[in-house]
Amino acid sequence: MNLKILIIGSGGREHALSWIISKSNRQIEKIYVMPGNAGTLSERNVFNIECDISNHQAVLDFAITNKIDLTIVGPEVPLVEGISDLFEKNNLNIFGPKKYFAQLEGSKVFSKNFMSNNGLPTAEYKEFNNSQNAKAYLDTKKMPIVIKYDGLAAGKGVDICESVIDAKESVDNLLKPNDKIIIEEFLKGIELSAIYICNPNASKKNIGLTWVKDYKSRDEYNSGPNTGGMGAITHPFCSYKKNDIYSLNVEIEKIIIKTLVAINSGSESASKYNGFLYLGLMISTLDDKPYILEYNCRMGDPETQNIMLYLEKNNIDFLDLIGFDNEKYPDNFNLSFIDDNKYSGFCCTVVLAAKGYPDSPVKDFYIDLSGIKDTDTVKIFHAGTKISKGAIKVTGGRILTVNAFSESKQEAIDLAYENISKIKAFNDSDLKTENNELIFFRTDIGS
Numbered sequence: 001m002n003l004k005i006l007i008i009g010s011g012g013r014e015h016a017l018s019w020i021i022s023k024s025n026r027q028i029e030k031i032y033v034m035p036g037n038a039g040t041l042s043e044r045n046v047f048n049i050e051c052d053i054s055n056h057q058a059v060l061d062f063a064i065t066n067k068i069d070l071t072i073v074g075p076e077v078p079l080v081e082g083i084s085d086l087f088e089k090n091n092l093n094i095f096g097p098k099k100y101f102a103q104l105e106g107s108k109v110f111s112k113n114f115m116s117n118n119g120l121p122t123a124e125y126k127e128f129n130n131s132q133n134a135k136a137y138l139d140t141k142k143m144p145i146v147i148k149y150d151g152l153a154a155g156k157g158v159d160i161c162e163s164v165i166d167a168k169e170s171v172d173n174l175l176k177p178n179d180k181i182i183i184e185e186f187l188k189g190i191e192l193s194a195i196y197i198c199n200p201n202a203s204k205k206n207i208g209l210t211w212v213k214d215y216k217s218r219d220e221y222n223s224g225p226n227t228g229g230m231g232a233i234t235h236p237f238c239s240y241k242k243n244d245i246y247s248l249n250v251e252i253e254k255i256i257i258k259t260l261v262a263i264n265s266g267s268e269s270a271s272k273y274n275g276f277l278y279l280g281l282m283i284s285t286l287d288d289k290p291y292i293l294e295y296n297c298r299m300g301d302p303e304t305q306n307i308m309l310y311l312e313k314n315n316i317d318f319l320d321l322i323g324f325d326n327e328k329y330p331d332n333f334n335l336s337f338i339d340d341n342k343y344s345g346f347c348c349t350v351v352l353a354a355k356g357y358p359d360s361p362v363k364d365f366y367i368d369l370s371g372i373k374d375t376d377t378v379k380i381f382h383a384g385t386k387i388s389k390g391a392i393k394v395t396g397g398r399i400l401t402v403n404a405f406s407e408s409k410q411e412a413i414d415l416a417y418e419n420i421s422k423i424k425a426f427n428d429s430d431l432k433t434e435n436n437e438l439i440f441f442r443t444d445i446g447s
Contacts, residue, residue: 035048097275098274122184214280305379352440
């Protein structure tokens with residue numbers, strides 16, 4: 001069977017997904033990325049499709065006309081807006097949760113109430129729709145404290161406040177008329193991203209992917225404003241001996257199972273959760289237990305880029321994991337830790353960003369990647385780019401990621417930085433006026 005696959009999105013996550021699927025052992029006729037970027041254009045058998053993905057009917061019409069066998073939704077906005085509901089009503093295969101389930105990411109209030117009502121471990125919190133009440137509450141709390149905007153904010157609607165003055169300023173910035181915020185206690189510990197593939201129609205209902213450590217803050221040493229992510233690394237816990245972190249894995253598995261049981265049994269749910277489910281966790285320094293910071297209803301970015309390179313280097317067919325063909329679906333699969341050296345290595349992912357990111361990134365300049373070549377151990381995944389006048393033009397705050405793989409964590413880090421340092425920025429498409437002040441990256445990813 002020659003498969004036609006549609007991937008919705010334009011970022012590094014979608015480039016990484018199209019790349020790993022292009023390497024599948026299955027017969028792939030075409031992979032469409034809507035709308036894609038400069039990087040997806042360069043992959044084998046991958047085609048960019050210009051389309052406004054907020055126009056769900058246009059996306060559906062394309063899928064029907066082109067007889068798409070499977071659609072994978074990359075970003076969160078189409079899911080929160082219900083694109084999976086529309087596809088399912090038209091009997092099309094789509095991998096991404098329906099609108100009801102996507103509230104786990106789409107609303108912090110829904111998400112935190114869901115955790116509380118179902119006895120899931122999370123930080124103490126309170127919701128507010130009135131700034132005066134929120135500020136009065138802050139006067140009673142210890143700092144630091146966390147303020148979260150209720151809706152989608154591309155990873156940037158969270159403030160970690162060190163003082164009451166900062167927290168009250170955050171309330172003014174994040175709480176808009178007719179909206180809500182969450183104020184929650186600050187948890188101290190080690191962050192861990194645990195992403196699961198959830199397919200209710202497959203023999204194994206959920207599969208755990210490699211644990212990843214994500215770096216959200218813009219600047220070194222986790223300072224500066226929150227971003228969508230400035231880098232990632234295969235989590236150090238993945239190299240621990242199984243017995244050393246077995247209890248942690250059990251606790252995380254309890255969280256994912258309890259989450260799925262609770263949401264799949266809700267009275268509003270007409271079908272089971274189908275898609276990616278991301279647990280943003282804090283492993284507390286107080287009790288070494290995992291606490292949920294957030295849910296995402298899709299793969300993370302830049303975690304996806306990191307994980308896809310890891311899967312490819314370990315010879316894993318991504319479509320096997322999704323359960324597209326149950327005959328090939330692995331019955332016993334868990335990449336959470338290295339078990340008897342079956343899976344090995346480290347991936348380091350470093351984001352190249354545009355000056356001014358995340359608040360007001362500079363755009364419409366050009367980058368030169370001629371100093372870097374994709375190899376067996378180095379892969380560039382594009383995000384905010386397009387081809388213009390024969391050059392790579394920057395169109396977004398996060399431009400691309402440089403991803404490196406090695407059996408050694410430090411070697412992977414060194415390889416990523418060796419390569420990202422070779423990228424140059426130019427004001428013009430002819431690449432004559434060099435201006436490297438237009439780009440930046442964190443120098444401590446992996447620490």
